[in-house]
Amino acid sequence: MSNQTKSMDKIVALCKRRGFVFQSSEIYGGIRGFWDYGPLGVELKRNVKETWWRDMVSGHDPTLAPEDAPSRFDMVGIESTIIMDPKIWKASGHFDLFYDLFVDCKTCKARFRADQVESSDCPRKPSKRPGEHDDCELTEPREFNLMFKTYVGALIDPTAEAYLRPETAQGMFVNFKNILSTSRVKVPFGIAQIGKSFRNEITPRNFIFRSREFEQMEMEFFCSPDSSQAWYQFWRDRRMAWYVSLGLRSDNLRLREHGPNERAHYSCGTADIEYAYPFLPEGEYGELEGISHRGDFDLRSHMEGKLIREGDDLVVERNEHGQPKHPGSGKDLSYFDDSAGEKYIPHVIEPAGGVGRTALALLCEAYDEDAIPDEKGDPQERIVLRLHPRIAPIKAAVFPLVKKDGQPEIAAGIYRDLKQRWNVFYDEKGSIGKRYRRQDESGTPFCLTIDHQTLDDETVTLRDRDTTEQHRVKIAEIESILAERFQG
Numbered sequence: 001m002s003n004q005t006k007s008m009d010k011i012v013a014l015c016k017r018r019g020f021v022f023q024s025s026e027i028y029g030g031i032r033g034f035w036d037y038g039p040l041g042v043e044l045k046r047n048v049k050e051t052w053w054r055d056m057v058s059g060h061d062p063t064l065a066p067e068d069a070p071s072r073f074d075m076v077g078i079e080s081t082i083i084m085d086p087k088i089w090k091a092s093g094h095f096d097l098f099y100d101l102f103v104d105c106k107t108c109k110a111r112f113r114a115d116q117v118e119s120s121d122c123p124r125k126p127s128k129r130p131g132e133h134d135d136c137e138l139t140e141p142r143e144f145n146l147m148f149k150t151y152v153g154a155l156i157d158p159t160a161e162a163y164l165r166p167e168t169a170q171g172m173f174v175n176f177k178n179i180l181s182t183s184r185v186k187v188p189f190g191i192a193q194i195g196k197s198f199r200n201e202i203t204p205r206n207f208i209f210r211s212r213e214f215e216q217m218e219m220e221f222f223c224s225p226d227s228s229q230a231w232y233q234f235w236r237d238r239r240m241a242w243y244v245s246l247g248l249r250s251d252n253l254r255l256r257e258h259g260p261n262e263r264a265h266y267s268c269g270t271a272d273i274e275y276a277y278p279f280l281p282e283g284e285y286g287e288l289e290g291i292s293h294r295g296d297f298d299l300r301s302h303m304e305g306k307l308i309r310e311g312d313d314l315v316v317e318r319n320e321h322g323q324p325k326h327p328g329s330g331k332d333l334s335y336f337d338d339s340a341g342e343k344y345i346p347h348v349i350e351p352a353g354g355v356g357r358t359a360l361a362l363l364c365e366a367y368d369e370d371a372i373p374d375e376k377g378d379p380q381e382r383i384v385l386r387l388h389p390r391i392a393p394i395k396a397a398v399f400p401l402v403k404k405d406g407q408p409e410i411a412a413g414i415y416r417d418l419k420q421r422w423n424v425f426y427d428e429k430g431s432i433g434k435r436y437r438r439q440d441e442s443g444t445p446f447c448l449t450i451d452h453q454t455l456d457d458e459t460v461t462l463r464d465r466d467t468t469e470q471h472r473v474k475i476a477e478i479e480s481i482l483a484e485r486f487q488g
């Protein structure tokens, strides 16, 4: 099934039915832009995050240069706070610049992102675009800062204002010196973090694609200015290969280099990894991850203060008294490179991806409909999630065919053994066909059924979700067979 023929409504319905994703606060009518992850969704997200962490941090070998890397490098993780000193957001530019333009309709009071008016719906009937009803009255575009504001401490006044972070990245920049002085790392090295970010999106839409609360997987890679272009190329390709390894088909994925006019003012190069989400028209792609070459913008901002572009240079923005408009920390964040014998402010390459967007792409990719014969041989339509075993929420399901003849006891024993190692599921209720179908919809790659023959020869049937083929395997070999299949 191609992505263009997949229905987003059916994918959303499956996510609800099987407990992947629920609307937040649903029993009170729901709150827009916020989503809860149910029992299967939380496992899927954990698998995405663990795979990323293993690929980036815990599985990284700093003694060897990976294939195509300019050199060996160090990599560490961090977990910084969601609320940080508000001066960070002023120096980084988020306080002044992290906004979207919106327009209001004075008639129906709806609010739209200025760049999405032509693809948005006016809430009134008959269905039209904003501005198309005779009495629509749209305002001029206005700025709306996307950071959620809160107050720290008991006083609700401007001195207590703080923000929920709109990205995890700043937590890495402001800890650059701490990591250098405590972790024995040397440039080039990366700091990785997975955590919640918050953006008060004007029009959250497309299910979990654009949410107001979401998780990011970001890594800030610090390198010498001379080597930065080579590292940018390396990280672009490495991140693209990661998505392919999770089972996203390469014709649904693309790596798109931004043109000079599309880049942020500090960027020396940006590429997006994009996916052909089914809610997009044919030929269109949505962002999964951005990889940016940020030059020395971030460390300089936190040293000197908020930077603005003047011609080819980034300079500190000054107020009417000639002072930095938003001062930095004043701390020296430059680096002395022993091997080169020189001091510089490291350049940063940043791969920044979203956990929810990755989970959504994986769900869309995996969703499929086919027909398989039932117990009588009649074709039955089925919905199946063809998730890669590595990220499937449940790795295997164990069923006794009937609830008697000692079958449940044998099945429970197998279940308990496998449970030591993987998230497996036990089910003895309902017809075997229905139990298989439920696991197909949950994306469980294998089902093990204990039947009459098991009592004679200690074998069970192993059913493959994708082909529905079944063959007999010895109980003693189940664990090694599954381990081998999960590798692929």
Ligand code: GAP
Pocket: 166, 167, 168, 169, 199, 201, 208, 209, 210, 211, 212, 214, 216, 218, 287, 288, 289, 290, 350, 352, 353, 354, 355, 356, 357
């Ligand atoms: N530090 C750079 C940064 O935050 P970004 O492109 O704004 O860059 C990185 O965000 C990734 O975070 C995106 O590629 C996307 O996967 C995810 N993301 C951003 N905004 C999101 C939102 N409102 N809802 C869900 N995911 C989002």
